[in-house]
Amino acid sequence: MRVMVLGLRGLTQVQGGVETHAAQLYRRLATLGCEIEVLGRTPFVPAGQNNVGDVRVRRLWSPRRPGLEAMIHSLIGVAYAAVTRPDILHIHAIGPSIVAPIARLAGLRTVVTHHGPDYDRDKWGRFARWVLLIGERLGMQYSDARIAISKTIAQVIRDKYGREAELIPNGVEVHAVRAETDYLVEIGVQPRRYVLHVGRLVPEKRQLDLIEAFSRAAIPGWKLVLAGKLADDRYCDEIRAAAASTEGVVLAGYVCGEPLDQLYSHAGAFVLPSSHEGLPIALLEALSYGVPSLASSIAGNLEVGLDPACYFPPGDIHALASRLAQLAREPLDEQAAARRRLWTKKRYDWDRIALQTLSVYARCLGSAPRLTPEPR
Numbered sequence: 001m002r003v004m005v006l007g008l009r010g011l012t013q014v015q016g017g018v019e020t021h022a023a024q025l026y027r028r029l030a031t032l033g034c035e036i037e038v039l040g041r042t043p044f045v046p047a048g049q050n051n052v053g054d055v056r057v058r059r060l061w062s063p064r065r066p067g068l069e070a071m072i073h074s075l076i077g078v079a080y081a082a083v084t085r086p087d088i089l090h091i092h093a094i095g096p097s098i099v100a101p102i103a104r105l106a107g108l109r110t111v112v113t114h115h116g117p118d119y120d121r122d123k124w125g126r127f128a129r130w131v132l133l134i135g136e137r138l139g140m141q142y143s144d145a146r147i148a149i150s151k152t153i154a155q156v157i158r159d160k161y162g163r164e165a166e167l168i169p170n171g172v173e174v175h176a177v178r179a180e181t182d183y184l185v186e187i188g189v190q191p192r193r194y195v196l197h198v199g200r201l202v203p204e205k206r207q208l209d210l211i212e213a214f215s216r217a218a219i220p221g222w223k224l225v226l227a228g229k230l231a232d233d234r235y236c237d238e239i240r241a242a243a244a245s246t247e248g249v250v251l252a253g254y255v256c257g258e259p260l261d262q263l264y265s266h267a268g269a270f271v272l273p274s275s276h277e278g279l280p281i282a283l284l285e286a287l288s289y290g291v292p293s294l295a296s297s298i299a300g301n302l303e304v305g306l307d308p309a310c311y312f313p314p315g316d317i318h319a320l321a322s323r324l325a326q327l328a329r330e331p332l333d334e335q336a337a338a339r340r341r342l343w344t345k346k347r348y349d350w351d352r353i354a355l356q357t358l359s360v361y362a363r364c365l366g367s368a369p370r371l372t373p374e375p376r
Helices: 017-031 069-084 096-105 126-142 151-161 182-187 207-217 234-244 257-266 281-288 317-329 334-347 350-364
Strands: 002-006 035-041 055-060 088-092 110-114 145-148 194-198 223-227 249-253 269-272 293-296
Touching (some): 017 035, 017 055, 035 069, 096 110, 110 151, 110 350, 126 151, 182 257, 194 207, 194 281, 207 223, 234 249, 257 281, 293 317
Parallel strands (some): 002 088, 088 110, 110 145, 194 223, 194 269, 269 293
16 A cells, blocks of 8 residues: 655654654554555655655655745645546645645545644644635545544544544553663753643643742752754744753753653653644653653643643643642552553554554555444
């Protein structure tokens, strides 16, 4: 089965939930016998990168300009798919899904994964929000099959468009906890004595709330590590200023591989204060390492299924500061960490997710019965 993937910036060295999802999913689908070709955007795919493992990567030109980048790349990508004729065109996210009618006119079998209502993100203006809403509508109406990464998103699709979507969540790999701490030494933090946040530094992630809450919590000897690429924009400038004026804040930049494993392995707490999430992979990753975690009580975070005490109202800095201070006082519980790891592995297993996705592809081609997901 030849599968072409559209909607990603790249497959490696790109910080984002959709790209993380794709990197895990497609290497498993390749192992299951699919021929995968990912259409990446030139600003994010290194020249000469033709493969990532068994996954083929095709660099297609796109401008590096928010608002135009995804649209132009998607138009070029669907034209390329119309010429090369994959068995399945899999489009990720609602912005790129605006080309779903073109894919249908070209006779392509199209699957769209809805990762979340991107038009709710703080960074978009009125016109961009309108385009994303159009993309959502066209993607849901003109695709052959739809995948939702959360129950909330599946319900949105049903209520707004009268379409059913296969519920296939994000997953997580459960890695061995690292003993090494050389990266921690490099950035000046001590094991179990720092709060960790991993994610893109964008307004809807609300890192400024976290910095302020950390300051108010005044936890002796602890630091706050923000792992995310610092862009040259107003919001990141505000983060730089807040970090400079708050003792103990470490701006680690984009972190991946073993250094990221070390950060997760030794964190005293993980916090996700977002105002917008689909089903947050960074939170799942923290849980897969057994890290005690706090998250804002938005729909995407609530669906992860943490204990109610682990949630706080989005934007409530006082509540977050109070929970941080309380968490820092609690002794390390290795048994509780082991239970978190096991719970996460059972609930968000990538191997099962790959089989469910393959089943969706097969049904689009009329070649296999439905696979029933394990109860959640």
